[in-house]
Amino acid sequence: MTNNRIARLAVNEEGFVFDPQTGESFTVNETGKTILKALIESKAQEGIAMKLTEQFNVSHQEAQTDVRDFLQHLRAYQLL
Amino acid sequence: MDDIFVAVTGINASDNPAPGIGVARSLKGQNVKIAGLAYDAMEPGIYMDWLIDKSFLIPYPSAGSEALMERLLYIKQHFGMDVVVPTLDSELPFFIKYRSELEHHGIKTCLPSEEQFRLRSKDRLAAIAEQSGLQAPKQAIVTSYNELAKAVQEIGLPVMVKGTLYKAYRAYTLEEAMAYFGKIVAQWGYPVIIQQAVTGEEMNVIGVGDGAGNLPGRVAVKKMSVTELGKIWTGVTIQHPGLLEATQRFVATSRWRGAFEMECIVDQDTVYLIEINPRFPAWVYFATGVGINLPVMLLKLALGETVETAGEYQAGKLYIRYTDEQVCDMAHFQNIVTRGES
Numbered sequence: 251m252t253n254n255r256i257a258r259l260a261v262n263e264e265g266f267v268f269d270p271q272t273g274e275s276f277t278v279n280e281t282g283k284t285i286l287k288a289l290i291e292s293k294a295q296e297g298i299a300m301k302l303t304e305q306f307n308v309s310h311q312e313a314q315t316d317v318r319d320f321l322q323h324l325r326a327y328q329l330l
Numbered sequence: 331m332d333d334i335f336v337a338v339t340g341i342n343a344s345d346n347p348a349p350g351i352g353v354a355r356s357l358k359g360q361n362v363k364i365a366g367l368a369y370d371a372m373e374p375g376i377y378m379d380w381l382i383d384k385s386f387l388i389p390y391p392s393a394g395s396e397a398l399m400e401r402l403l404y405i406k407q408h409f410g411m412d413v414v415v416p417t418l419d420s421e422l423p424f425f426i427k428y429r430s431e432l433e434h435h436g437i438k439t440c441l442p443s444e445e446q447f448r449l450r451s452k453d454r455l456a457a458i459a460e461q462s463g464l465q466a467p468k469q470a471i472v473t474s475y476n477e478l479a480k481a482v483q484e485i486g487l488p489v490m491v492k493g494t495l496y497k498a499y500r501a502y503t504l505e506e507a508m509a510y511f512g513k514i515v516a517q518w519g520y521p522v523i524i525q526q527a528v529t530g531e532e533m534n535v536i537g538v539g540d541g542a543g544n545l546p547g548r549v550a551v552k553k554m555s556v557t558e559l560g561k562i563w564t565g566v567t568i569q570h571p572g573l574l575e576a577t578q579r580f581v582a583t584s585r586w587r588g589a590f591e592m593e594c595i596v597d598q599d600t601v602y603l604i605e606i607n608p609r610f611p612a613w614v615y616f617a618t619g620v621g622i623n624l625p626v627m628l629l630k631l632a633l634g635e636t637v638e639t640a641g642e643y644q645a646g647k648l649y650i651r652y653t654d655e656q657v658c659d660m661a662h663f664q665n666i667v668t669r670g671e672s
Binding site: 260268270271272273274275328 | 554
């Protein structure tokens, strides 16, 4: 699931993300940060959804939708 | 150890800054005395005495090589000049051509050869891009409106309309391209380069080649914001593997000697080579600030000293320009106007 570009991203505790290859930077919320960090650790989509369910007290279905949406955003920015 | 006397040109730190001040700032604290060589009494570097030890007016290249050589030898005699670092495109042909004569007079340089200088000219960009493993935008060299129209038709709009040394404009219509063509010809003469306008992020690499194919130091940056004149205002260091490998290949294959700046447009993994400048850019101090002091490397190479390959720099370091003011005595201005030195 993860590609080199995702693995290279630097994500800090406040959700500031820096891509050292392109110089692009952006910010993500707590959910986005959790997903990004999980992707950097090469976690699978289902595993990330479970992590969100535990961490943010949301239904598993809602978490799956959030992960799917976020991945689409990453693809749109050509990070995936 | 005795001070080394270094003359630096391009001390015009204005809204279109030249590289000289960045070079002087990088050399400061290195046991050097710096002579700033200016073309005009209002160049701010003349008044920056914390960086420039003494300033001299020099004649424009158009005044002829004899006048410039005479002036350089005067400065050598009256202040000292072990090394000269020309930083402006228009000066380089003189300094490259008369390198041996300067050396004969005890003035050292670290410059590309005439062949290397020609190699990076805009009309030979495609060849150098191919050698370095990069893409080159389509381009044509034109000297008339007819050739311009033909080139625009072949390349497709929008196009970049460029002078061989200075100026570059983006044109979205043939009429716009014709207007820019006329503007460049009026100011800089023929020929004019018509280049495909590629899309992507503007990324640049600066470095120093040792003339034997080695690259002791380089830094890649992305421009985050530029002024209306297209000059960097904020930037960030990056580590783009494709870009850095291509830089290494460029230096290895050309055996480049001296400073250079590679201007590229990067679209994901495709890197287009837009231009190679045979000198430092005005933001050269950015490299020094992240631990890669390229002007010091250049100075050592000019002096024939060994230069160690620098360590790696960190991606994500920010560069921010700012404006400043200075108040000084009229005497500085009087001296430079009446005596040609201050």
